[in-house]
Amino acid sequence: MRTLITALILTAAASGAQDIKFPASFDKLAEKAEDVVDVNLDANMLGLASQFLSEQKTEERQAKGIVQGLKGIYVRSFEFSQEGQYTQADLDEIRAQLRPPEWVSIVNVRSKKEGEKAQIYIKKEGDKVAGLTILAAEPKNLTIVHIVGTINPSDLAKFSGSFGIPNIQMGPAEKEEEKK
Amino acid sequence: MSQPAVAEAVAGGVRCLDFEEIMRRNQAMVYSIAYHFVYDRALAEELAQDVFLQLYRSLDKLDSAEHAAHWLRRVTGHRCIDFVRKRRVEKPVDLDAAPEPAAEPRESDPLLRDRLRRLVASLPEKKRLLIILRYQEEMEPEEIARTLRMPARTVRTQLHRTLALLRDKAGRFLGEGTP
Amino acid sequence: MNRLDDELREALRREEPPEGFAERVLARAAAEPDRQGWWAWLSALFRMPRVRWVAVTAALFLAVLSGLEYQRQQRLLAEGERAKEQVLLALRITANELQQVHHKVQGLNLSR
Numbered sequence: 001m002r003t004l005i006t007a008l009i010l011t012a013a014a015s016g017a018q019d020i021k022f023p024a025s026f027d028k029l030a031e032k033a034e035d036v037v038d039v040n041l042d043a044n045m046l047g048l049a050s051q052f053l054s055e056q057k058t059e060e061r062q063a064k065g066i067v068q069g070l071k072g073i074y075v076r077s078f079e080f081s082q083e084g085q086y087t088q089a090d091l092d093e094i095r096a097q098l099r100p101p102e103w104v105s106i107v108n109v110r111s112k113k114e115g116e117k118a119q120i121y122i123k124k125e126g127d128k129v130a131g132l133t134i135l136a137a138e139p140k141n142l143t144i145v146h147i148v149g150t151i152n153p154s155d156l157a158k159f160s161g162s163f164g165i166p167n168i169q170m171g172p173a174e175k176e177e178e179k180k
Numbered sequence: 181m182s183q184p185a186v187a188e189a190v191a192g193g194v195r196c197l198d199f200e201e202i203m204r205r206n207q208a209m210v211y212s213i214a215y216h217f218v219y220d221r222a223l224a225e226e227l228a229q230d231v232f233l234q235l236y237r238s239l240d241k242l243d244s245a246e247h248a249a250h251w252l253r254r255v256t257g258h259r260c261i262d263f264v265r266k267r268r269v270e271k272p273v274d275l276d277a278a279p280e281p282a283a284e285p286r287e288s289d290p291l292l293r294d295r296l297r298r299l300v301a302s303l304p305e306k307k308r309l310l311i312i313l314r315y316q317e318e319m320e321p322e323e324i325a326r327t328l329r330m331p332a333r334t335v336r337t338q339l340h341r342t343l344a345l346l347r348d349k350a351g352r353f354l355g356e357g358t359p
Numbered sequence: 360m361n362r363l364d365d366e367l368r369e370a371l372r373r374e375e376p377p378e379g380f381a382e383r384v385l386a387r388a389a390a391e392p393d394r395q396g397w398w399a400w401l402s403a404l405f406r407m408p409r410v411r412w413v414a415v416t417a418a419l420f421l422a423v424l425s426g427l428e429y430q431r432q433q434r435l436l437a438e439g440e441r442a443k444e445q446v447l448l449a450l451r452i453t454a455n456e457l458q459q460v461h462h463k464v465q466g467l468n469l470s471r
Contacts, residue, residue: 039449049442063450073449109463118460136456145453211376222437236388296370316371347363
């Protein structure tokens with residue numbers, strides 16, 4: 001079966017901004033996936049992109065404001081045609097890098113019935129939020145977003161407030177809930 | 181820098197086709213055809229620039245602004261097809277071999293536009309161009325046939341078949357059932 | 360008219376090219392040589408006194424340099440546009456995932 005793979009890859013000019021390393025197993029996941037999004041933007045590339053984001057277009061203006069304080073944006077998103085193409089071990093390797101005291105889990109939602117799990121971690125440096133990582137796992141979809149840099153809670157609200165979706169509240173860590 | 185302009189005397193009167201004016205009037209059309217074809221803005225600009233350079237060299241063969249627009253659509257389409265075939269930027273996907281759609285669509289997907297564009301950009305070249313001319317330029321099959329110098333019946337059949345395949349592939353994230 | 364038609368029209372809507380596109384095209388058009396003048400130019404070249412050969416060589420050298428500079432700028436433009444698209448895509452994915460989590464959390468809160 002032919003696979004439809006869209007790989008958008010920009011090699012980072014200099015490493016260092018990325019706080020977590022994606023497992024080597026992700027290369028194999030990319031081969032199995034029907035659709036792949038692979039984004040690696042370090043500070044240099046974000047700076048370059050910022051010059052091309054237009055002040056005249058709403059979405060680009062908002063993006064320009066958001067990326068101002070950022071040092072890196074890294075995304076891996078896989079869409080599979082069948083279930084069971086990735087394992088918990090693939091995710092455990094990332095979770096192992098998101099431990100206290102540096103990283104704090106602020107959202108942890110799981111649905112056994114639908115086989116979905118989502119976690120949001122933030123990295124705190126003093127009073128500032130210095131990183132955000134989202135792990136979203138569904139039976140046929142796996143997405144990891146890793147953002148490095150200064151993000152204020154208001155910036156996070158802009159993330160979810162921009163592009164037409166409601167703001168989420170940056171409250172204290174939520175307990176793990178099960179939806180049965 | 182002086183503005184390139186070509187004035188051509190035609191028997192019975194003088195027609196003046198101003199390159200810059202024609203270029204500015206049609207730049208969105210040409211760029212968008214190229215962009216939706218290759219789904220890469222930098223490549224799209226490269227292609228669009230080449231098309232307008234070709235227009236500049238061929239301006240004396242065109243006799244009206246409307247003729248120029250028609251010429252631009254055709255040349256842009258052919259250039260895009262040639263470009264993709266030569267560079268093999270993307271592997272065309274045989275949608276007949278596409279896997280069955282997954283069970284449930286994700287609700288309110290803000291990436292829908294990106295997904296549709298990528299889907300269109302993955303079509304075989306000729307079919308891709310038909311869809312772009314139909315939905316970007318809102319051309320009727322007969323107009324498309326005249327532009328591409330194809331039989332109208334062939335254009336209708338290919339459009340119908342390509343849309344059915346797109347509906348099948350896109351159905352899962354449009355929330356539509358397979359007809 | 361079904362949803363696919365609407366979404367295709369929306370997805371394939373015309374867009375303006377990047378800023379400065381028209382100027383770049385005009386610059387390239389202005390640099391186009393006059394085809395009819397090639398032979399006349401070539402034959403005149405061989406009749407030039409030596410000192411003018413130097414001037415012509417210098418002019419050619421500058422033309423090559425500006426061509427290289429043009430290519431460098433085109434590469435930078437291409438890279439910048441790609442980086443911009445990547446940023447927008449990454450932020451859309453992030454926003455989408457946050458929305459999904461938000462819906463799940465809201466759903467849990469309502470079911471308590």
